Amino acid sequence: MRTVTPRALALLLLISTGVLLSGTAATAGTATDGSARAAAACSAGTGPYQWQLEEHLGRPQDGWQSAADCAAIAAFQRKEGIKPADGYAGLVTYRTMLVAQARKAPNAAGACPVPTPARKVACVDLDRQLMWVQNGGRVLFGPAAVRTGRLGQETRTGWHKVYWKHKDHFSTLYANAPMPYAQFFSGGQAFHGHPGELFDGGGSAGCVNLTVTDAQRLWGVLAVDDSVYVWGRKPGT
Template identity: 65%
Template sequence: MALSTAAVAQATAAPGAPPACTAPTGPYQRQLEQYLKRPVDGVQSPADCEAIRRFQAGHRISPARGYADLATYRALVAVQARSHPNAAGACPVRSYRVTCVDLTRQLLWVQVAGKVRFGPAPIRTGRDSQETRPGWHTIYRRHRDNRSTLYGNAPMPYSQFFDKGQALHGHPGSLFDGGGSAGCVNLSLGDAKALWDLLRTGDRVYVWGTKPGTAG
């Protein structure tokens, strides 16, 4: 029986070497190619695949298989914003802690007097018709092991409520397994715990922008 090209490549790889990278072209191919200084043609090549896979492995994106998916793109946006997430000045600078929620870039960070204390971290905000509400908010309740009473007892670990039931909280599993939340700001479990440890009741939250794919 004839073997596929991928199977042949895997069978002939050096012992201990990773399997050949065979992921197809992804929806965020061009963005990854540009950042990784690959030819920007929007078409996956073996070298593109390897470069994307190395980026995924370096940023703990699973599965790291070289496919330019939404999770990888959101990580890329966070990496690009890392040195100065508030370069555009959209999040107000105050002497106290402000949690900045950028709906357009789907990023969250915390700043004090312009200095970043946390993030930027990828987030998932409200889907169309259930958008995360923009403007100034205040964290008014915190619950470490909260569960949703509206959405099937869904877990909401490290919940920090800031506006009429909308909360910053962890999301078990992938942040990118659907079109958006029901209005909450979802973070990875690790990021949600770090944010929980940093913030307190009474801290301010500022939300602005428009989530891609929503009417805003």
């Protein structure tokens, strides 16, 4: 058996350390280069909700798009399934951000009452254009983005109850418009799916519009006589 001298052992350790450091530097360089490439490839301009997205994503808040801002917004869009994930801070991305912020605790501010004894309540937050269903402190559905009544046709605030459900409903007031998974709670106003663009910047004729997918899920959560509570004021989006 050959004996390794202390000098030879030290030399081997020095070589091994150099190889490891070189590999680490190469890996770090690859990650940095990848981030830089992602930022460079993102070219969307400043969006109307730039400031809000910068705050949400922990970016420097100056209200102006940078390549790094663009890359961060695009990454958020990909995570939330927004298409195109182009890094533009538009209405769809902003409204999705509100859902993401509320996801863990939609009633953190306590705006939706929790009755005693606890019962199921569909909570409609006009300020944030969100709704969810809770029973006591437990969230059964949502939060989900909604589109509520426009100026002059506002969704009625206060307490209501689901009084009728019709899965394949068509409007008798508005040109036979489809209202899938309709659940009526106040004089013709209902939760229902909206087959078109939910984030079109407008408002409904008083109903609480959801995506058809969310309306289908809500259909299985609410029943006739379940409570509905609506508060706030719809912003101009």
